[in-house]
Amino acid sequence: MPVVTQHFSLDMQGATQIANITDKIQRSLQDAKLTAGIVTLFIKHTTASIMIFEDETGLHADTKAIWDKLIPAQPEWQHNTRNVGEDNAHSHLRGQMQGPSLTIPFADKALMLGTWQQIVVIDFDTRARSREIVIQIMGE
Secondary structure, rough: OOOEEEEEEEEEOOOEEEEEEEHHHHHHHHOOOOOOEEEEEEEEEOOEEEEEEEHHHHHHHHHHHHHHOOOOOOOOHHHHHHHHOOHHHHHHHHHHHHHOOEEEEEEEEEEEOOOOOOEEEEEOOOOEEEEEEEEEEOOO
């Protein structure tokens, strides 16, 4: 079974920013010239995640609000107190909960997403940075 691996970078601002990458992934799938299989996405960072999301403005705000409630930024987190200058323990914890990867099937060169499903990167960190995403496409 052929495997195609691609990479791309995405400039993010942190603070639970959400960026839609669905079109980018669909274009990568078209470039791979495979008709059916799976796409695995992996973000090479511990303070960001990839997930399926209904990309709607209200959900952006609700998502930030729920993460702030579930895992608030606190200077008392051990990561912050043991590492001078660190303030992003909550970012790491959120990334652990949400996870760094996602697998999506495709057929007829199209992602098999539901009507409202989109692929997004969510950046939990406390500062802007570039995020590297790996796309691995396996199929026929």
